[in-house]
Amino acid sequence: MNKNKTLLKITLLFSSMMTMMAGAVVAPSLPQINNIFSQTPHADILTRLIITLPALFIAFFSPVFGKLSDTYGRKTILLISLVLYSFSGTSGYFLDNLYFILIGRAFLGISVAGIMTMVIALIGDYFKGAERSKFLGLQGAFMGMGGVIFIALAGWLADIGWHVPFLIYLFGFIVFPMALIYLFEPKQFNSANNPPNKITPINYSKKLVALIYSLIFWGIVVFYMIPVQIPYLLKSMGDITNSQIGLAISVQSLAGAIVAMNYKRIKNIFSFCSLYQLTFGILAFGYIFISFCNTYNQYLVGLLISGLGVGLLMPTGNMWIIEVAPESIRGQLVGKASTATFIAMFLSPIIIQPFIHFFSISVAFGVMGVMLIFVVIILYYLKLNAKFLINQKACK
Numbered sequence: 001m002n003k004n005k006t007l008l009k010i011t012l013l014f015s016s017m018m019t020m021m022a023g024a025v026v027a028p029s030l031p032q033i034n035n036i037f038s039q040t041p042h043a044d045i046l047t048r049l050i051i052t053l054p055a056l057f058i059a060f061f062s063p064v065f066g067k068l069s070d071t072y073g074r075k076t077i078l079l080i081s082l083v084l085y086s087f088s089g090t091s092g093y094f095l096d097n098l099y100f101i102l103i104g105r106a107f108l109g110i111s112v113a114g115i116m117t118m119v120i121a122l123i124g125d126y127f128k129g130a131e132r133s134k135f136l137g138l139q140g141a142f143m144g145m146g147g148v149i150f151i152a153l154a155g156w157l158a159d160i161g162w163h164v165p166f167l168i169y170l171f172g173f174i175v176f177p178m179a180l181i182y183l184f185e186p187k188q189f190n191s192a193n194n195p196p197n198k199i200t201p202i203n204y205s206k207k208l209v210a211l212i213y214s215l216i217f218w219g220i221v222v223f224y225m226i227p228v229q230i231p232y233l234l235k236s237m238g239d240i241t242n243s244q245i246g247l248a249i250s251v252q253s254l255a256g257a258i259v260a261m262n263y264k265r266i267k268n269i270f271s272f273c274s275l276y277q278l279t280f281g282i283l284a285f286g287y288i289f290i291s292f293c294n295t296y297n298q299y300l301v302g303l304l305i306s307g308l309g310v311g312l313l314m315p316t317g318n319m320w321i322i323e324v325a326p327e328s329i330r331g332q333l334v335g336k337a338s339t340a341t342f343i344a345m346f347l348s349p350i351i352i353q354p355f356i357h358f359f360s361i362s363v364a365f366g367v368m369g370v371m372l373i374f375v376v377i378i379l380y381y382l383k384l385n386a387k388f389l390i391n392q393k394a395c396k
Contacts, residue, residue, distance in 0.1 A: 010178070010182075014171075018172060027154070027249060028242040048349050055344075065114045069118060074185065086176075088108040090169045117334055120338070123135060124325070124334070133267050138260070143256075145257045148257065151227075209333065211382075215276050220348070234299065255303075255306075258311065259307075274383075276379055283310070287369035288370070
């Protein structure tokens with residue numbers, strides 16, 4: 001592999017590290033932030049929005065960026081998004097007003113929409129076949145490692161002060177010059193004879209795409225319980241530090257990263273549908289285990305188990321939608337997949353809250369585990385009976 005292609009891959013991987021856990025970087029300090037702003041009306045829900053509000057804006061802007069990128073290209077949108085990421089992310093370090101912090105988080109969401117959508121679309125543009133499968137697994141591993149590094153670092157920084165973890169978003173300024181130098185626009189955006197706005201989209205299975213979006217949505221609803229709910233669950237045990245919370249969350253990310261590194265080998269054995277069954281089955285076991293935990297070490301085991309499923313979750317959804325999407329509208333379909341991902345992030349605490357209100361956080365984990373078992377069963381019957389699923393080349 002030549003040097004430039006290696007640096008191109010590293011740039012895409014570093015960009016990926018900044019996306020999935022972008023909102024969760026401040027998770028270890030969330031209980032502390034809640035205490036600081038306890039006199040603010042509705043502080044309990046507003047402080048949780050520090051994590052989930054970016055997801056709402058990611059969901060709204062992802063298809064916008066996807067459509068724009070299919071017409072004007074990917075690189076410029078990515079570069080602008082990287083700059084906005086660092087400015088908006090670090091704004092929380094300088095602010096002492098909860099509402100202003102939330103405004104900064106909204107702009108963070110817009111930036112992540114641009115970064116994530118462009119990175120996934122570029123992977124589809126740059127790589128084909130087995131190389132694409134291998135790289136998506138590597139991407140999942142780096143996203144997991146981003147969780148390990150950033151969340152663990154955030155826990156340590158939160159013990160210094162609740163403002164300090166916001167400085168982690170300066171990482172965007174490191175990636176920007178790499179993207180500027182090593183990334184390039186795919187051929188379809190540089191051809192005067194084939195302007196992108198003249199391309200006629202080819203047919204694809206809308207039913208299959210809808211199924212993929214649904215699986216992405218529910219997978220993320222369940223996954224995002226970890227950064228949103230685990231800090232409160234661990235704090236309820238008593239003398240638990242912010243760094244211990246960060247370590248616990250990073251354990252899941254580490255397990256996911258290890259699995260994602262081997263994604264190509266796993267994908268060679270299973271179809272996309274079977275991979276989702278495996279993913280949800282592992283998550284179900286991990287979450288039901290967590291619902292019965294009583295000690296910190298037990299929670300670490302439960303998070304480790306669930307992390308094995310998380311390692312398959314993102315690569316499977318991303319690769320499936322890339323395989324299904326016609327090249328001419330890849331950015332649009334990838335953007336909508338990002339919308340499904342981040343609407344799920346935003347709605348996760350809202351969907352889970354009734355179970356917490358009437359029962360407990362532990363019970364909520366158990367309920368979600370049982371729900372995932374039902375999804376596994378539904379996928380089994382879909383594989384047997386749904387012609388649109390069986391006959392799709394991308395499912396094999």
